[in-house]
Amino acid sequence: MYKIMGCFCILAGCMGLGRLKVGQERERILHLRELIRMIHRMQDEISYGKHTLPEICLILADNVDSWYAPYFIEIHRQMLQGDGTGLKEVWEKQMTACLENLPLQEEEKDIIRQLPACLGLQEEKRQALGFEQAAILLSGKCQKAEEAYENRSKMIHSVSILAGLLLSILLL
């Protein structure tokens, strides 16, 4: 009886682990979508609103996922406070903290962290286009992740069940 209970626990644990992994993958896709939307919003605010980056951060804080909002508010606050620290430094610091625990790949985090490197153009439409590269890169990654998600989730589920069974058999 105890052995059967143990097998069930192992199986459930492995399946849970598999679900967690699948959930992380799904979360990654959702974050990528949100980041792409954020970049597009930034482009719109640059080309149509002609807002400065600190102002855009305040607008984003109201319009993006609540996870990101405090970091954008902090960027705006620090830039407005005017202690002289450059936007690049403030952005990088805040975004590093913001993205640290998100299920994104390092490359994806770097794209966001290095967004201000595209700044410095005087024409708003061109400046907005400067962010396009980042949006394209993230879109590519998001698309790949979405395509792989279905198959990978099935595979992860199967592997987790199989791993659970294998472990149970070995322990028996």
Place this chain on the structure above:
Amino acid sequence: MHREEILRMFPERMRGRWQETADLCGNLQEIRLRVGRPVTVITVSGERFVDIEGRIVDRQEAGARITEREIEEIIQHLCQYSLYAFADEIRQGFLTIQGGHRVGMAGQVILEDTGRVRNIKYIRYLNIRIAHQIKGAADSILPFLYEKDRLCNTLLISPPGCGKTTMLRDMIRQISDGSMYGQGMNVGVVDERSEIAGSYMGVPQNDVGSRTDVLDGCPKVEGMMMLVRSMAPQVIAVDELGSDKDMEALQMASGCGCKLIVTIHGSSLSEIQNKKYMRYVIKEGLFERYVILKRVNGNCVVEGVYDREGKPCIR
């Protein structure tokens, strides 16, 4: 104005060098930065220089030389790393920063096919003009601006750097809030270069009165018409007249029943009368008061207030 406002104009790594300059804040008029040339500060008492340690010195050769890179850093910082947001202003050769201070720029101009200025690249010269709000600056002239409790159309004539905009700002504030000479009036300000109200994100940084509406960054001619149509101002205030079209817009606004408070570069009434675009309006008697400012021993003073015939006003 606080010294922090001066320091805030510079990136963090440069701030140490600007501490002593910031201490001058009350007396500071301009900071002139020219690539490869000594950093110059213009104070009420005259021209001085900033050495490499940030000390204010009298000898030009002791002044620290600023590099291209530093100027670019300052511009980026002043524009909040968003040059595109200030493109229209940069195209006109200046930008207005928080606090209403104006930064003049010069470099290599890029023209469009039409001959219009498209952009300025290689910005290598900066002139940071420090805005000073002096409440009460217009106290001495205010009694002369009213006639039988009615505000007169007023032209403020002053050479550059004599406090023309400071005077105009205080006139607007007092006319808007009301004073012992007249009740408060709705004032519409067309602040083409954001110098009068010093608006930042649409909010005036200077006190321009409680009944004042500010059209920020708008060309004078269009701005005056927009205000007349939309905000029903009793008084329209604009800075630095300079063309026939400005005059036409002024006449139109006056025809709509608005009182006018405007400024122009000049040093005397006769000099203004000789300006082609001013002759007609002066002859027609559009302005009922002329206020002339001048500089005496480094101080800006009111030379006189004259009526439409050019006679001194005495009350």
